[in-house]
Amino acid sequence: MILALIRKEFTLELRRKSVISGIGLYLFSLIFICYLTFSLRQNSISEATWSALYWLAILFSVVNSVAKSFIGEKKGSFIYYYSIASPQAIILSKILYNAVLCLVLSLLGYLLFSVFISNPVKDAGLFVLTLVLTSFGFSASLSLISGIASKANNSSILMAVLSFPVLIALLLMAVRITKNVLDGLERAASQDELLNLFAINCILTALAYMLFPYIWRS
């Protein structure tokens, strides 16, 4: 069931080319604006600024792209899903699908950053591992919050307001690992943060799994 739902998400996403290219363009223009406003020459940007810019760009594009997972859907399709699938299957498929989406966005952002701005990352493996973990955490919390926001009025503002405080813990951990990676510390130095990130992910996913049926019922 979950697999079928995930496959449905992917086919829908690939069919609506305008949405996916919209998200890509959003990220691209965000990074390009960063590049222009700092009017950067090669390697003139400090490492702290690099990580701040990178995580801000990722945060905004991820919030915007996951927001559509429930908000964008039509009213009728909800009733259809409700009749064919259990809420647990739906939230799990959404979380997994959005995790892939977030990971693709973060990797794309990393690529664009290294093309336009610079690539100060010294340990790419660890950095990508961090990206995987944060993408999963982002997608778990944002999927649930997008479910909440879709039921309320002015949902696009609500989405940002509700999600930022929840994401800060993840973001702080990610920024700390990024700092270690940029400083070229060895991997053992960021072990604690990675474990923390993993633990936060577990909490958020478990809660999203347990709480989603209550939102879905209405």
Add this chain to the structure above:
Amino acid sequence: MKNWLKIVAVVLLFYVHIGGMLVDVPRLNILNETIRALYFHVPMWFGMVLLFLLSVYYSIRYLRNPLQRFDHLAVEYANAGLVFGILGMLTGMLWANYAWGSPWHGDPKQNGAAIALLVYLAYFVLRGSVENEEQRGRLSAVYNIFAFAAMVPLIFIIPRLTSSMHPGSGGNPGFNMYDLDSRMRLIFYPAVVGWFLIGVWIVSMRVRVRELEEKIIDIENEKVY
């Protein structure tokens, strides 16, 4: 709320205010007399966390059994917790102005506290933007539980991982088992209990006001028909 609990709360707070100002305190480095802030600032945070916990508790009960009363209790506990949090922030800033030289220092504990307040402000925004009452109760209960869980690492774990200038962490003197001497405990614990009882008292009154308002609306509706 029982009447004797209200009397206990008032007596305890009188005792705390008089004792907190007059009783001798130990001389610790850096802190000196400002250690008296412990009696007024720290109970606010204890109160806030306890009130938020109660709010989450009633949110869980609301999800299991959607009675209007649980929703009212959850909101009002969150409200009272928010007030305690703001007071804790203000007393902390007052203290920081003397001890650190400026009210806002970007200390991890200050940032964590600010984020905790942001979470609950978002909670009230969410409540404001859903019109259907039952749905409002359910959505805000879900957000309350989720946000509280996301906040726990932020205010309990991350400040302990980073170095902080806040008393009690990173070798600074202050609130911890060895520094807090027995005379201070005599005033500090009553302060925590007293402030918490005041919080519960405020909540019980506000819930009663809400219920009465609803009764009035019901009666007026009946008149219309």
